[in-house]
Amino acid sequence: xxxxxxxxxxxxxxxxxxxxxxxxxxxxxxxxxxxxxxxxxxxxxxxxxxxxxxxxxxxxxxxxxxxxxxxxxxxxxxxxxxxxxxxxxxxxxxxxxxxxxxxxxxxxxxxxxxxxxxxxxxxxxxxxxxxxxxxxxxxxxxxxxxxxxxxxxxxxxxxxxxxxxxxxxxxxxxxxxxxxxxxxxxxxxxxxxxxxxxxxxxxxxxxxxxxxxxxxxxxxxxxxxxxxxxxxxxxxxxxxxxxxxxxxxxxxxxxxxxxxxxxxxxxxxxxxxxxxxxxxxxxxxxxxxxxxxxxxxxxxxxxxxxxxxxxxxxxxxxxxxxxxxxxxxxxxxxxxxxxxxxxxxxxxxxxxxxxxxxxxxxxxxxxxxxxxxxxxxxxxxxxxxxxxxxxxxxxxxxxxxxxxxxxxxxxxxxxxxxxxxxxxxxxxxxxxxxxxxxxxxxxxxxxxxxxxxxxxxxxxxxxxxxxxxxxxxxxxxxxxxxxxxxxxxxxxxxxxxxxxxxxxxxxxxxxxxxxxxxxxxxxxxxxxxxxxxxxxx
Amino acid sequence: xxxxxxxxxxxxxxxxxxxxxxxxxxxxxxxxxxxxxxxxxxxxxxxxxxxxxxxxxxxxxxxxxxxxxxxxxxxxxxxxxxxxxxxxxxxxxxxxxxxxxxxxxxxxxxxxxxxxxxxxxxxxxxxxxxxxxxxxx
Numbered sequence: 127x128x129x130x131x132x133x134x135x136x137x138x139x140x141x142x143x144x145x146x147x148x149x150x151x152x153x154x155x156x157x158x159x160x161x162x163x164x165x166x167x168x169x170x171x172x173x174x175x176x177x178x179x180x181x182x183x184x185x186x187x188x189x190x191x192x193x194x195x196x197x198x199x200x201x202x203x204x205x206x207x208x209x210x211x212x213x214x215x216x217x218x219x220x221x222x223x224x225x226x227x228x229x230x231x232x233x234x235x236x237x238x239x240x241x242x243x244x245x246x247x248x249x250x251x252x253x254x255x256x257x258x259x260x261x262x263x264x265x266x267x268x269x270x271x272x273x274x275x276x277x278x279x280x281x282x283x284x285x286x287x288x289x290x291x292x293x294x295x296x297x298x299x300x301x302x303x304x305x306x307x308x309x310x311x312x313x314x315x316x317x318x319x320x321x322x323x324x325x326x327x328x329x330x331x332x333x334x335x336x337x338x339x340x341x342x343x344x345x346x347x348x349x350x351x352x353x354x355x356x357x358x359x360x361x362x363x364x365x366x367x368x369x370x371x372x373x374x375x376x377x378x379x380x381x382x383x384x385x386x387x388x389x390x391x392x393x394x395x396x397x398x399x400x401x402x403x404x405x406x407x408x409x410x411x412x413x414x415x416x417x418x419x420x421x422x423x424x425x426x427x428x429x430x431x432x433x434x435x436x437x438x439x440x441x442x443x444x445x446x447x448x449x450x451x452x453x454x455x456x457x458x459x460x461x462x463x464x465x466x467x468x469x470x471x472x473x474x475x476x477x478x479x480x481x482x483x484x485x486x487x488x489x490x491x492x493x494x495x496x497x498x499x500x501x502x503x504x505x506x507x508x509x510x511x512x513x514x515x516x517x518x519x520x521x522x523x524x525x526x527x528x529x530x531x532x533x534x535x536x537x538x539x540x541x542x543x544x545x546x547x548x549x550x551x552x553x554x555x556x557x558x559x560x561x562x563x564x565x566x567x568x569x570x571x572x573x574x575x576x577x578x579x580x581x582x583x584x585x586x587x588x589x590x591x592x593x594x595x596x597x598x599x600x601x602x603x604x605x606x607x608x609x610x611x612x613x614x615x616x617x618x619x620x621x622x623x624x625x626x627x628x629x630x631x632x633x634x635x636x637x638x639x640x641x642x643x644x645x646x647x648x649x650x651x652x653x654x655x656x657x658x659x660x661x662x663x
Numbered sequence: 664x665x666x667x668x669x670x671x672x673x674x675x676x677x678x679x680x681x682x683x684x685x686x687x688x689x690x691x692x693x694x695x696x697x698x699x700x701x702x703x704x705x706x707x708x709x710x711x712x713x714x715x716x717x718x719x720x721x722x723x724x725x726x727x728x729x730x731x732x733x734x735x736x737x738x739x740x741x742x743x744x745x746x747x748x749x750x751x752x753x754x755x756x757x758x759x760x761x762x763x764x765x766x767x768x769x770x771x772x773x774x775x776x777x778x779x780x781x782x783x784x785x786x787x788x789x790x791x792x793x794x795x796x797x798x799x800x
Binding site: 223224226227229234235236237238239242243307311312313351352353439442443444476477478479552555556559562563569571572573582585588658659660661663 | 677678679680681682683686687689690691693699701702703704705707729730731733734735758760761762777778779781782783
């Protein structure tokens with residue numbers, strides 16, 4: 127204690143948004159155990175805490191990838207061209223709910239949902255319209271699709287080939303992360319075990335046929351958005367990654383044959399240093415997992431490459447212009463954390479999908495960070511800061527304890543079946559909401575600095591006509607196709623699903639024969655049954 | 664407490680899987696002394712109404728984040744009326760633009776809670792507006 131009287135602090139306890147308590151001050155004692163070579167390494171050196179590339183953004187900026195998709199394939203295609211004209215460098219497709227659940231637009235369960243939260247896709251004809259005029263050998267495409275990821279990947283390949291591109295030249299990502307669906311996002315078709323089998327088939331197909339394709343994007347985003355803390359997001363995401371690597375090895379592949387094409391997707395929330403620490407810990411942990419646990423020999427297998435999206439859940443409906451500032455803070459943390467690509471949310475997304483004006487501000491936010499802020503001039507500028515290093519260690523310790531627990535339960539597939547991560551997240555989310563109600567956590571404009579009446583902002587409306595015309599289109603494609611070929615393709619697919627054969631090849635043939643997404647997923651449902659979640663509150 | 668007898672079915676109609684809000688609200692209502700039955704995800708309006716009738720619910724809370732509320736909320740109200748359960752109070756929340764609130768209320772949805780609503784507000788509203796069926800609110 128010093129002789130001076132310490133000024134009284136504003137609060138009794140300071141903590142991150144994830145409720146990690148923060149000490150009054152950090153100093154040399156907090157990093158005394160840190161060994162530079164062992165724990166940090168220069169950027170581009172194992173364990174990559176400081177970044178996977180030696181020069182980071184001095185060589186290449188992150189990919190500015192804005193997630194988009196709504197209404198019909200024509201509507202979304204127009205938005206893609208708009209984004210490409212304004213300097214976006216990769217596409218990212220959002221699909222509507224029926225597509226995510228493997229239903230065609232004319233299915234009874236699709237009522238009212240067609241084209242609402244993303245683009246409606248029923249057959250390869252929709253995918254051809256979606257990417258019309260896009261140079262698919264140069265622009266990379268990320269598709270947020272999971273349960274029917276194998277169908278969408280097949281559709282992308284067939285659409286590209288029919289447009290004259292070669293499959294080997296296609297670059298992009300399918301999300302394909304079913305474990306996080308069962309944990310958090312909750313769009314599924316069949317139960318966890320058969321879902322893992324489809325993923326194995328995709329990994330093998332991707333490794334053979336699509337050298338530039340990231341078959342799985344191991345995603346913490348939805349886990350965080352569902353209410354997880356930062357360390358839970360980190361832990362559950364890496365534990366999911368471990369399960370996929372095991373699945374690839376069990377499919378008979380050498381770990382270094384497929385691990386370099388695994389990529390990650392994280393959330394970036396408001397708590398600036400906690401997020402930066404999370405990204406740094408993630409790289410270090412994954413490098414060690416791949417090298418020590420799985421014996422990977424290729425440095426590229428040790429790299430944790432990741433996409434980031436700013437936290438949708440942090441946006442407020444109240445005083446929506448303030449969201450521009452939240453997104454800027456989050457985007458800055460993602461860049462200081464060394465992200466490979468970034469989506470910045472738009473200010474109006476608590477109301478609806480964003481308008482073009484709102485999307486442009488979000489993209490400009492990234493461009494200002496890239497070209498005006500100067501933070502890109504040197505890799506990991508916060509490396510060595512007492513607080514950042516101490517917090518990075520804490521993220522690793524907390525997440526490591528969770529991973530150990532999941533290993534003890536028998537791995538992530540089993541943990542999901544037991545509802546373990548689901549319960550942890552529900553608990554954390556309820557605790558956070560209570561802290562907000564008590565004003566222990568302040569949300570500007572929501573529980574403090576409230577204004578009574580606000581002028582409504584203009585939002586994007588989806589024309590209900592989209593549903594009608596999409597239904598007409600899928601029925602027309604079914605009516606005009608060679609029914610014999612479609613039927614044979616479906617039979618071949620069913621035989622492959624029932625056997626141990628790789629399902630990707632018959633899916634590609636079915637897609638080429640204009641079999642619809644819903645028809646293909648009906649085969650999955652017939653063979654494996656539909657997943658029903660035990661309702662946990 | 665008088666809330667103890669009130670039964671609420673919390674449901675997620677439609678295909679979206681965003682159940683954070685539904686679960687937090689379900690838990691807050693339960694902690695406030697109501698009986699809460701959570702249906703789980705991906706319910707059709709028919710499934711929600713069947714659950715409400717079977718559980719003898721006094722109220723149904725709906726949560727949608729996919730934009731399908733204009734189709735699905737009124738459908739639940741209509742089906743409840745068809746089953747002779749038109750006095751079950753229907754309330755909802757989610758990503759719902761302000762301009763949709765008035766048409767939803769006109770269609771028979773008693774209250775719509777938009778993003779940022781506090782749990783306390785929802786609990787208080789249920790306490791003030793939901794009575795055991797057959798008892799006038």
